Amino acid sequence: MRITLLGTGTSVGIPMIGCACLTCTSSDPRDRRTRTGLMIEHGDRRLIVDISADFRHQMLRERVNRIDALLITHCHADHVFGLDDIRPFNFQYGPLPVHASESTWRQLRKVFYYIFESRHIGGGLPQITPHTIDEPFEICGLWVTPFPVIHGKGEVTGFRFSDGVREVAFVTDCNIIPEQSLQQMLGLDLLIIDALRYKPHPTHLHMEQTLAYIDRLKPAQSLLTHIGHDINFADASRHLPDGVALAWDGLKIDLD
Template sequence: MKVTFLGTGTSQGIPIIGSQHPVCLSENSKDKRLRVSVLIEWNGHNILIDCGPDFRAQMLANNVERLDAIFYTHEHNDHTAGLDDIRPFFFRQGNIPIFAHKRVLKALRERFDYIFTTENKYPGAPGVKEYEIINEPFEFEGLDVVPVNFWHGRLQVFGFRMEDFAYLTDLKKIEDKEAEKLKGVKVLVVNALRREAHHSHFNLDEALEFIRKIGPDRAYLTHISHLLGFHDEVERELPENVFLSYDNLKIEI
């Protein structure tokens, strides 16, 4: 399994438009972050987790030629706004499978009604095939996928475990029975927004405590804001098995 971090930033990305914050002015490419998303390559298949507003740029930056499925964590704009840009994949492959909670599918149908309609559909619009995720394991093309249920403030979100890899973003609270699904995972990705506490995201201390609780071989922090600090400085502070992810980082599991 190969994982590409397509984007590692928070909802505004880094740099923030018009910001004079030192991190936003950094010339280090690792401090420039598109909206959060990962691409998982497994057994000849490309699986995208979240399809945000930077999707087109992310696909071009990584020369992605095929998209086999999109798994959605939740319906917020920074995780869904790029759906229209699946058109090149649709034109080559046909309807793209999308997997999401029924609430998220409903939100996508309302926002992108022209994609989901079956009557008088505009010929240039892409098409999708919907699959509802419930909090039970499912299989995609031979890959066992375990949804992990948690809370982003008061909003339900799904993370995903796939074999020895798990991806959780926009996490603030998780029940013990859901965290148990992550035991034995070798690589864990989890959000760490900033140093100060936040009402709906882990801060750095909460993310590190969660990583200690799960005990992966390696962990990567994502969904990062400029308030966390400069990439190189933050990474020097982290435990030896914890890393700050950055856009276009590729890892193998």
């Protein structure tokens, strides 16, 4: 299994428009964060998790010429607004399987109404094959276990991926991880988890909370993502415990 951090930034992206803070003006490329997304490669199959408005740029940067499926954690703009940019893949390979929870589909059908209305024919619509997630399923040769996490008043889908040897979980956009979901996050080789900023936030984990979850779950390795501009790469990296690091755009982890 090979993991690529497609994007590691919070919803506004870093640098944030109009901001002159230390991180937004940093010359360290690891402080330049497109919106959060993940690619998992297994054999010759590629799975994408979340599709922000930066998806097109991320696919070009990583020179991706084919994807096999898309998983969506929740229907917030910074996780779905790149959906129309799957069309170049559709032109070559036809409809893309898209997996999301029932509540996420309810919102996706509103936001992307034009995809689902039969009177819109042709005209360059993204082509998808919708799948509703409610229990573990197999895709691209990986066993995927979905579990709910709390994101303010909403629910987000966290995912655990297994190739039978290595175990990875991706948990973005949440401020609380329910006890039952924590049980799905034990024994991990790699945890990729929300860490928005240092101060508490009503809908996201802040650094102290994220580190407390990591301390409890004890994954072999942890990467922090969905990072805002008050977390500066060089500064924050000096204070993180062993086995925990800030993710950055383009970071690749080979788990073989």
